[in-house]
Amino acid sequence: MRRRDRHGRGLRGPLASPNPLTGSTVRVPRRPRGVALFADCVQAAVSKGVADCPRAYVGVDIGFEEIPANLTDWWLDQVPLAVARSSAPGRNAAVVLFRRPLEHRAVNTAELRRIVHRTLIEQLSALTGIPVEELYPRVGEEDWD
Template identity: 50%
Template sequence: MPRSRDRHGRGIRGPLALPHTWSSRPVPLRHPSRTDFFTDCVTDAMSAIAAVNPTALDGVLVGVEDVPQWSPTWSADRVPMSAALEGTGDSKAQVVLYERPLEHRAVTRAQLRRLVYRTIVEQLSALTGTPLAELTGIDDADWDL
């Protein structure tokens, strides 16, 4: 019996069992799914903001939706990436990120990570009136670089 896999569709593809701790073969690493990676990006961005300004996220909820509700006032190439909703007396302020438009604008996963961070920071700044420098530790002049 040959040791290599049959790649012509007639046999098993890959090993019969996953490797375990007693085996010398390492466990194959899997890339996180699209949704898991996006959730990690949002969590990392919120952690980075909280590390620079611990009170920046007080009273603000950050949520993720797949796509925004369609509005007839939008043109076909101008779909929002996020929304900031003011808080009322009984509800907190909200920052809503739209996953698919953000993914569509980023080419790589590294660009998506930066875009999610920048989007959250800009929405927080607009919502709370806090300057970008206080949320990121970066001067406003260097923000566009």
């Protein structure tokens, strides 16, 4: 049984007739998109970073927001990709990545993963004072550039 692809949104309904023994149909697994995809990218960047330099992540909270909260603090032609906030009494330091500006600069998922990873490493370097080469020893490799 074939269903048509309306408006380029993918196939609607099952890909094949129901199984005569079980009655279930075959469906296409959905790939994460939007917030779920970005959360996966951030998680992968943190996992990679913790494996390379775990001391940089001690006492640092990593998170993301849609866009910077107060754009009036920035120039009209500049939108930040992330911000690093140093620790205050009773609070951890934090790196906040901004989802929409980062997604806007990526052409595909692989590039989004690279941009998120690179932005996180640069913000951690600025926050902790640890050189980028120590945070990510493979700086010159293909996935960094």
